[in-house]
Amino acid sequence: MTRFIANARMYSVTPEVEESWKVLLGNVLAMAGADFDYVPYPAPKPLEVLWEREDLGCVFMCGYPIAFQLSEVIPIAAPIPSASWSQGKPLYRSDLIVRKDSPFQRIEDTFGHRIGWTVEHSHSGFNALRYHLLAYRRPERPTLYGEVHGNLITARGILDKVLAGEIDVGPLDAYWHDLIRAHRPDLTDGIRVIGSTDLAPIPSFVAAPGLPPETIGKLRSAFSAAHRQPWFAPLGQTLRLAGFAPVELSDFERTLAWDREARAQGYAMIA
Incomplete structure (x- = not known):
């Protein structure tokens, strides 16, 4: 059995x-x-x-x-x-994070720089980010980033790479982000959120x-x-x-x- x-x-x-x-x-x-x-x-x-x-x-x-x-x-x-952003429903989003001391204020500011993602089968670490970026692509600008660092595996991988300055922006599962901020604020004190994807x-x-x-x-x-x-x-x-x-x-x-x-x-x- x-x-x-x-x-x-x-x-x-x-x-x-x-x-x-x-x-x-x-x-x-x-x-x-x-x-x-x-x-x-x-x-x-x-x-x-x-x-x-x-x-x-x-x-x-x-x-x-x-x-x-x-x-x-x-x-x-x-x-x-x-979190209030869940609207009392089983929903979440991806927070787009950068280093706190970076010059970037909006996702558009990161274009031409370095972005990271986790795995292709991840919604928060890949699918949601990809869909969010669709609104910014143009026929004359089909490629948004100068470098793309993939297969970072986990949300922690994204967080660590942003903090280390190895990527400029990356997606964090917002619920995971809420948890890590509550329990390891030492890891999140050095980042900022410059945008979030739609709820899913x-x-x-x-x-x-x-x-x-x-x-x-x-x-x-x-x-x-x-x-x-x-x-x-x-x-x-x-x-x-x-x-x-x-x-x-x-x-x-x-x-x-x-x-x-x-x-x-x-x-x-x-x-």
């Missing part, structure tokens, strides 16, 4: 934050009557390998690969960030197709009710969470629409 796993790697910005995720997931799983093993999967291990596992029971996955079905998974529930569906907890539908239904109900439980408030404060919302595959269609638009305009890769 399959023993299913849980994991919150995408938003485990520090070991202490991951411990809070473990506690929260343990409470949600108990409410659902599910007994999963929390299995750590630290960066920079490739998330696409994790997402291919047949024992996924409750694991964070980015909405873009959910939408184009990089792996066959079933979305369960997505976090609702407590935030990463969701997903399960492999082998998880029984009855369990998936119970998990959706448990996540939806989590914010009303006495244990939620301190964890919600630590994790910058207002609660969770149940999600379906169709909820992530917006990310595919952004991909189609970029490709239709001949902008498959950031340049």
